Each structure stands twice: as structure tokens, then as C-alpha cells.
Amino acid sequence: MADTVKLKINGMDVEAPQGATILEAARQIGIEIPTLCYMKEINAIGACRICVVEVKGARTLVASCVYPVAEGMEVTTNSGTVYKARRATLELILSNHRKDCLTCLRSQNCELQKIAKDAGIQEVRFHSDNLEPQIENSTLHLVRDNSKCILCRRCVAVCKQNQSVAVIGPNDRGFDTHISCAFDRNLDEVPCVSCGQCITVCPTGALTERDETEKVFLALADPGKHVVVGAAPSIRVTLGECFDMPVGSNVEGKMVAALRRLGFDRVFDVNIAADLTIMEEAHEFISRVQNGGVLPLITSCSPGWIRFCEQYYPEFIPNLSSCKSPQQMFGAMVKTYYAQKEGLNPEDVFVVTIMPCTAKKYENHRDGTSALDGIPDVDVALTTRELARMIAHSGIMFRDLPDEEPDEAFSENTGAGVIFGATGGVMEAALRTAVESITGKELPDVEFTAVRGTEGIKEAAYAVGDLNVRTAVSSGLANARKLLEGIKSGERQYDFIEIMGCPGGCVNGGGQPVQPQTVRNFTDLRAIRAKSLYDMDREKPLRKSHENPLIQKVYEDFLGEPGSHKAHEVLHTRYQKREKYPGVKV
Amino acid sequence: MxxxxxxxxxxxxxxxxxxxxxxxxxxxxxxxxxxxxxxxxxxxxxxxxxxxxxxxxxxxxxxxxxxxxxxxxYTQFSVNPKGRKQVSVCMGTACYVKGAGEILERVEKKIGCKAGSVTEDGQFSIDATRCIGACGLAPVMIVDGDVYGRLSPDQVDGILEKYMKG
Structure with a gap:
């Protein structure tokens, strides 16, 4: 069988790979057929009918997102029939969508709005009588408004296929169909992990993060508060997308400049907390290896993963590193070490973090493990999207900003901290420190390339002195499930594992800029954003956490040794089994 | 529903x-x-x-x-148990045009739960059924196995009260 087929699209000759869809083939001649429900590989259901085209000889219009090309096929994407059908479908979708565009967080970044605008829809002939807001805001991280939902099921697809969590789905039938949890429970009563992947794929404003920008604006306006901010490693390679810059643009300097212009008293960098995490985690790994502790050790930076473990795999809780995530370490160090050094009352210090993640909002409220009793380590975690809104609201001309450096007291960081934002980065950073610590020799090459890349599960074994360290790295919780099931069955054996909740790691987190699915289907955001982080790592003079002079000073002046009593008080946490179905006896 | x-x-x-x-x-x-x-x-x-x-x-x-x-x-599945006494209101075409909607409303109001559900004490459940084949008697309801036809909404309370006592 030939590898390609020849067909005609709008009268033009196209040669497309066997098995390609009409949608894909049309792109080859520069035609983007609009889609709403289609997600490559995980939601090819042909449900929304926006992408219909005419195929000669076919009984009806066909959904181009799922219809495969064939030899000799004649396709028309712009016939009168297609024109009428697409507009009628759009009008029907719009008739049952609350069109509050002016007050919608997704305005100008809404796929439905764009398709309606591109189609030049000026009037909707059909009207629904039930378009009041249907707000579900039970959780700390997300707000759902089903009056804006178009039932495309993209959120359902990521929740099940990528995350194997599947706490949302279509309930009821026909016109009553709506996306919700089992028994229409609220999201805080089901085992949702707060990853926010559903938000990043929602084509409309039906799913958004819980906006906390007001809290930050008010803190900034309060003269009694010393407001400190730090951004996670991945933010500097994604924030630019919110200001129409190319995917993967490194905007570290502009980001710092923007934070300063927003009025933060100190602009620090969460990267240094990533270095600190490595010091503690590498020490924990070595100590578990040497003292016969529980192995494999599993990383704990991703609160979506932590919640998944506590709810779905509590038997692995002893394997979790007791290290807090970099976000929590950042806040804990600012409120203890930094506040002490500056003579500030920790109660007056307000810590804001910029995170790629909606689960970080949940993490801030995990019970009772903050460094200071009754004072949270972090006060507000904003997503990349929320920071972009604050910048826009404040009239800051982001693209024209100069590059600036963060404030010195708690910022200096290494390439090891930078790569935390990509899947495999934490493992690589930990190996850089653990290997040198175990062997006592300098690494000839700091790059552990086998744990890089966007594959869902990566494995690599390294000879470290007399030890053979078997590592695994997974991202996306469906892959975590596969990995853990393999360990339970005895089919997989490891010593050290990195797990990130979101596919590709933090660069593709649930708090990152929303790119339309038409872009996501044909661009690997994860790889492009990650590449920028690895480029930054390569250019750093220091690439190993333990060589960070500020980290060395922090241990000398404040923490003592990695794993010390003080370090445990400030930088470590604990976990607990959480019920999947609270209140139901099974 | x-x-x-x-x-x-x-x-x-x-x-x-x-x-x-x-x-x-x-x-x-x-x-x-x-x-x-x-x-x-x-x-x-x-x-x-x-x-x-x-x-x-x-x-x-x-x-x-x-x-x-x-x-x-699927309508064949129920998440609620049936009550000890079941009330079925026929919503077939003939009953519907003869005012079954109003009958159902009165039943729901009197019993205190919606069609497709059961009262908190498990005494009554209500179903809005498809055609039961008694079109000549439309509108029809069945209470605990007894058929009542040619109903007017005002009769509903009285009929149900008999079953509420027993």
C-alpha cells in the first residue's frame, strides 16, 4: 500500500499521508478548517460539527477532524452547503452560550468568539431561556460556569486520557446534558487533583482559575505589608505568550521588570528555592540509600501529583520525599531567614508566588506544615495568566520593558534550578548534586540527557560510585498511574523517581497561558517551552545547586546542614491518605 | 428528566x-x-x-x-429506590393532551417530591411514565396498583390522602 494518497481539496491537488484526516490535509494547502471539540489523539469525536466539509459522493457533510483522506477523494471546504451548515451550527451553539464577552476572563482569547468573528456572525436567530450564570466555585483553584459551556468535552478528555482522574463527564441526556461530577457533586467532594489541565483546554470561559489578583493588588496597596514575589522557573519562558510573543520566548528580564513596576517591595526568584529543594532532596535520597530507607524515593514538587498520590495511591506515601515544593520552600525561607535578616515581623510579610499551576493554590492550604505556626508560607499563588492580567491592568508595556535583575537577598540561582520547569529537570538537577556528593568527584558532564524530552515515561540507570541508580521520570498522571502499577506488580524497579502532574511538566502546567487548540494540535508547546529552559541552563555560569554561593551561605548562616533539624522545621512537610469519596461508606 | x-x-x-x-x-x-x-x-x-x-x-x-x-x-436506570407506595402518572400523548402535566404537578406538590425521586421517609415515589395503554381513561394515574382515570387535578389530593393514612 502506498504511503500517501492523492486527493483534491477545493480543486487543488494534495498529496497527504495515508490515514491523515481531511483537516490535516487541508493545512498542507494553507487552509485551517475551524474546530471546537477536536483535540489530536485524545478527543477526536467529531461532535461539534463546526469542521464539516463536503466530500463528493458522501451522503452527508463529514467531520473533517476524523474523516480520513482516500485516493481520488474530492473535498470542498467552502461550498454553499458547508457555509450554511457551519453558520447554522455556530448559531445553535451560540444560542445556548451566555454571551457575556465584555465581562468574560477569556474575552479575546476565546475560541468560540474567534470562530464566530471569523464567520462574520452578526445575529443569532435562536434563543435559549435558561442562560443565567451557573457558577461552581467549591474548590480553591477553579471556577466553572456551565452557562458558557459548549459541551465540547475537551476538559473531560484531558481529565481522563492525560490525567486518568476522570472526575468530570457528561451527565444526563439531550438538552439536559451538562458537564459535571458524578451525582452532580461539587468538585471539592470528588477526587479532583486540582491540576487545572481542564482550564487550559477549555475553548470558552466556562473553566477559569479562581482569580486572586485582587488580593495581591490590595496587599500591594497596603503600606503595612512588605510584599515579596517570586516566579517559578517555567514562568519566564511562557509569560511572553500572553503578550503575543512567540511560544518559548525567554522573558526573564522583562518579567522581573514588570513585577517591580507592579510595586512589589522585593522581587526574588523561586529558582533559588528549586536549588534548595535539590540540596534537601539529594540529601534525602543519599540518606535513604545509605540507611536502608524506603525506596524508590519519589519527588514531591508537584502538588497535583501529591494529591493524586494521597487519594489514589496512598500506599506510596512512604516513598514521597518529605521536601516541600520549591514554592513552599520559597515562602518558608522568605518568612523566616529573610524576615529575620531584615528585622521584619513575619506577620507583615506577604508572599506572592507566580506559578504555572492551579494546584499551587490548593497547596497553600494544605494543613499545618508551614514553617511558622499559624502563618502560611505563601499567601497567594497566582498563575501565569493572572500575572499577565495584573500587568495588563496596570498599563505596563510588557514588550517594551528593559531586562532587569531580581533583588539580591534571595535570588541567585543555578542552571539546575532553571530546568525544574521541564519534565526530567528535577531528576537531572538532583543527579548533578547527588552524584558529586556520593563520588566526591566533579562530574565531567552535567547533562543527563536520557531524562530529557517529552515522552510520558523515561528510564535511565546511572553508575554512581559502587551504586547503580535506576531512575524513572514521568509526567501526566496517566503515566504516573502506569509507572506505579508497574512498581506494584514488580515489573518495574527503581531507586529514584520524578513525577510531575502535568504532561511535559510545569511548562505545560494548568496555570500556563491558554493557547487555542488549533495551535496545540499542531505545535508541541511542551518541547518548545522546555528547550528555552535548557538553553538558559547552558548559559548559566553555575549549573549545580550545591555550587550556588547563596545556598551555601543560607546553610552556613541559618539552616546548618541539609536534612538538619532546622531544615526539617522549615523545609519539610508530611502527607496523609485522603478519601476518594468522603462521606460514602463502600 | x-x-x-x-x-x-x-x-x-x-x-x-x-x-x-x-x-x-x-x-x-x-x-x-x-x-x-x-x-x-x-x-x-x-x-x-x-x-x-x-x-x-x-x-x-x-x-x-x-x-x-x-x-x-439512560432512563432505565434509577438512582433512587422505589417508595413503599408508587405513584405513576401517565405522560403518554393522550394523557398529556388531557392535562397529565397538571396532574403530575399536583401529585408532586401533595407528596412533596419530584417525579423520578422518592420521599425522605421512603413512603412514596413518583414516576412520570410513558403510555400505559389506557388512553380511553386519559388522564390516568396509578397509585399503589390502583388505576384512576378521567382525572381532574382537583381530585388528586383526595385520592392521595387515602394512601397517606394507610
Whole structure:
């Protein structure tokens, strides 16, 4: 069988790979057929009918997102029939969508709005009588408004296929169909992990993060508060997308400049907390290896993963590193070490973090493990999207900003901290420190390339002195499930594992800029954003956490040794089994 | 019509849970297991309470949301037990044009729960049924096995009161 087929699209000759869809083939001649429900590989259901085209000889219009090309096929994407059908479908979708565009967080970044605008829809002939807001805001991280939902099921697809969590789905039938949890429970009563992947794929404003920008604006306006901010490693390679810059643009300097212009008293960098995490985690790994502790050790930076473990795999809780995530370490160090050094009352210090993640909002409220009793380590975690809104609201001309450096007291960081934002980065950073610590020799090459890349599960074994360290790295919780099931069955054996909740790691987190699915289907955001982080790592003079002079000073002046009593008080946490179905006896 | 869960607590009769386990074990790993397992489970329990749906989800390696999605899609499945006395209001075409909608409203108001659900004390459940084949008597309702035809809305309270006493 030939590898390609020849067909005609709008009268033009196209040669497309066997098995390609009409949608894909049309792109080859520069035609983007609009889609709403289609997600490559995980939601090819042909449900929304926006992408219909005419195929000669076919009984009806066909959904181009799922219809495969064939030899000799004649396709028309712009016939009168297609024109009428697409507009009628759009009008029907719009008739049952609350069109509050002016007050919608997704305005100008809404796929439905764009398709309606591109189609030049000026009037909707059909009207629904039930378009009041249907707000579900039970959780700390997300707000759902089903009056804006178009039932495309993209959120359902990521929740099940990528995350194997599947706490949302279509309930009821026909016109009553709506996306919700089992028994229409609220999201805080089901085992949702707060990853926010559903938000990043929602084509409309039906799913958004819980906006906390007001809290930050008010803190900034309060003269009694010393407001400190730090951004996670991945933010500097994604924030630019919110200001129409190319995917993967490194905007570290502009980001710092923007934070300063927003009025933060100190602009620090969460990267240094990533270095600190490595010091503690590498020490924990070595100590578990040497003292016969529980192995494999599993990383704990991703609160979506932590919640998944506590709810779905509590038997692995002893394997979790007791290290807090970099976000929590950042806040804990600012409120203890930094506040002490500056003579500030920790109660007056307000810590804001910029995170790629909606689960970080949940993490801030995990019970009772903050460094200071009754004072949270972090006060507000904003997503990349929320920071972009604050910048826009404040009239800051982001693209024209100069590059600036963060404030010195708690910022200096290494390439090891930078790569935390990509899947495999934490493992690589930990190996850089653990290997040198175990062997006592300098690494000839700091790059552990086998744990890089966007594959869902990566494995690599390294000879470290007399030890053979078997590592695994997974991202996306469906892959975590596969990995853990393999360990339970005895089919997989490891010593050290990195797990990130979101596919590709933090660069593709649930708090990152929303790119339309038409872009996501044909661009690997994860790889492009990650590449920028690895480029930054390569250019750093220091690439190993333990060589960070500020980290060395922090241990000398404040923490003592990695794993010390003080370090445990400030930088470590604990976990607990959480019920999947609270209140139901099974 | 949305199948909304009421608050009648679930308790399994002896042997029911064991039967369910056997059904799940029989279908485990087979494609398309959800529908037949749900049907057999409803035969065992008479309805599909949350506890049973969780057992089915865990047993078949699905999430509760996926199971509930199927249950709420098909009218043959109920998430509520039947009341000790069942009230069925026929919503077939003939009854409907003769005012069955108003009859149903009065029934719901008098009994205090919606069609498709059961009262908190488990005494009454209401169903809006399809045509029961007694079109000549339209509009029709059946209360605890007794058929009442050619109803007017004003008769509803009186009829139901007889069953509420007993």
C-alpha cells in the first residue's frame, strides 16, 4: 500500500499521508478548517460539527477532524452547503452560550468568539431561556460556569486520557446534558487533583482559575505589608505568550521588570528555592540509600501529583520525599531567614508566588506544615495568566520593558534550578548534586540527557560510585498511574523517581497561558517551552545547586546542614491518605 | 428528566453485595461491561445507589463519573429506590393532551417530591411514565396498583390522602 494518497481539496491537488484526516490535509494547502471539540489523539469525536466539509459522493457533510483522506477523494471546504451548515451550527451553539464577552476572563482569547468573528456572525436567530450564570466555585483553584459551556468535552478528555482522574463527564441526556461530577457533586467532594489541565483546554470561559489578583493588588496597596514575589522557573519562558510573543520566548528580564513596576517591595526568584529543594532532596535520597530507607524515593514538587498520590495511591506515601515544593520552600525561607535578616515581623510579610499551576493554590492550604505556626508560607499563588492580567491592568508595556535583575537577598540561582520547569529537570538537577556528593568527584558532564524530552515515561540507570541508580521520570498522571502499577506488580524497579502532574511538566502546567487548540494540535508547546529552559541552563555560569554561593551561605548562616533539624522545621512537610469519596461508606 | 439523588440511606439486604461482586467478577476485563453490569446490579438492588456505583467503578477500573454518566443517560436506570407506595402518572400523548402535566404537578406538590425521586421517609415515589395503554381513561394515574382515570387535578389530593393514612 502506498504511503500517501492523492486527493483534491477545493480543486487543488494534495498529496497527504495515508490515514491523515481531511483537516490535516487541508493545512498542507494553507487552509485551517475551524474546530471546537477536536483535540489530536485524545478527543477526536467529531461532535461539534463546526469542521464539516463536503466530500463528493458522501451522503452527508463529514467531520473533517476524523474523516480520513482516500485516493481520488474530492473535498470542498467552502461550498454553499458547508457555509450554511457551519453558520447554522455556530448559531445553535451560540444560542445556548451566555454571551457575556465584555465581562468574560477569556474575552479575546476565546475560541468560540474567534470562530464566530471569523464567520462574520452578526445575529443569532435562536434563543435559549435558561442562560443565567451557573457558577461552581467549591474548590480553591477553579471556577466553572456551565452557562458558557459548549459541551465540547475537551476538559473531560484531558481529565481522563492525560490525567486518568476522570472526575468530570457528561451527565444526563439531550438538552439536559451538562458537564459535571458524578451525582452532580461539587468538585471539592470528588477526587479532583486540582491540576487545572481542564482550564487550559477549555475553548470558552466556562473553566477559569479562581482569580486572586485582587488580593495581591490590595496587599500591594497596603503600606503595612512588605510584599515579596517570586516566579517559578517555567514562568519566564511562557509569560511572553500572553503578550503575543512567540511560544518559548525567554522573558526573564522583562518579567522581573514588570513585577517591580507592579510595586512589589522585593522581587526574588523561586529558582533559588528549586536549588534548595535539590540540596534537601539529594540529601534525602543519599540518606535513604545509605540507611536502608524506603525506596524508590519519589519527588514531591508537584502538588497535583501529591494529591493524586494521597487519594489514589496512598500506599506510596512512604516513598514521597518529605521536601516541600520549591514554592513552599520559597515562602518558608522568605518568612523566616529573610524576615529575620531584615528585622521584619513575619506577620507583615506577604508572599506572592507566580506559578504555572492551579494546584499551587490548593497547596497553600494544605494543613499545618508551614514553617511558622499559624502563618502560611505563601499567601497567594497566582498563575501565569493572572500575572499577565495584573500587568495588563496596570498599563505596563510588557514588550517594551528593559531586562532587569531580581533583588539580591534571595535570588541567585543555578542552571539546575532553571530546568525544574521541564519534565526530567528535577531528576537531572538532583543527579548533578547527588552524584558529586556520593563520588566526591566533579562530574565531567552535567547533562543527563536520557531524562530529557517529552515522552510520558523515561528510564535511565546511572553508575554512581559502587551504586547503580535506576531512575524513572514521568509526567501526566496517566503515566504516573502506569509507572506505579508497574512498581506494584514488580515489573518495574527503581531507586529514584520524578513525577510531575502535568504532561511535559510545569511548562505545560494548568496555570500556563491558554493557547487555542488549533495551535496545540499542531505545535508541541511542551518541547518548545522546555528547550528555552535548557538553553538558559547552558548559559548559566553555575549549573549545580550545591555550587550556588547563596545556598551555601543560607546553610552556613541559618539552616546548618541539609536534612538538619532546622531544615526539617522549615523545609519539610508530611502527607496523609485522603478519601476518594468522603462521606460514602463502600 | 434529570435523575436527582434523594436522601434515602442505602443499606444492602443480606447476600446482595456478594451477588454484585460475582456479577462484576464475571464481566471484569471484558469490553462493553458497563451496561450489563449496571442492568444486573439494578435487578439485585432495585436501583443504583452511589455505593453500588462506586463498587462497580472500582471493580471495572472506571471512574465514578464515567459510571454515573451512563446511569444518568439512560432512563432505565434509577438512582433512587422505589417508595413503599408508587405513584405513576401517565405522560403518554393522550394523557398529556388531557392535562397529565397538571396532574403530575399536583401529585408532586401533595407528596412533596419530584417525579423520578422518592420521599425522605421512603413512603412514596413518583414516576412520570410513558403510555400505559389506557388512553380511553386519559388522564390516568396509578397509585399503589390502583388505576384512576378521567382525572381532574382537583381530585388528586383526595385520592392521595387515602394512601397517606394507610
Amino acid at each position: 434529570p435523575n436527582t439523588k434523594t436522601v434515602v440511606p442505602f443499606s444492602a439486604a443480606p447476600g446482595q453485595l456478594e451477588k454484585l461482586d460475582a456479577v462484576i467478577a464475571g464481566y471484569k476485563g471484558k469490553p462493553g461491561a458497563t451496561m450489563p453490569v449496571l442492568q444486573e446490579a439494578q435487578e439485585i438492588f432495585g436501583y443504583l445507589p452511589e455505593e453500588v456505583q462506586i463498587k462497580i467503578a472500582e471493580g471495572l477500573g472506571l471512574s465514578l463519573s464515567e459510571v454515573y454518566g451512563v446511569v444518568s443517560f
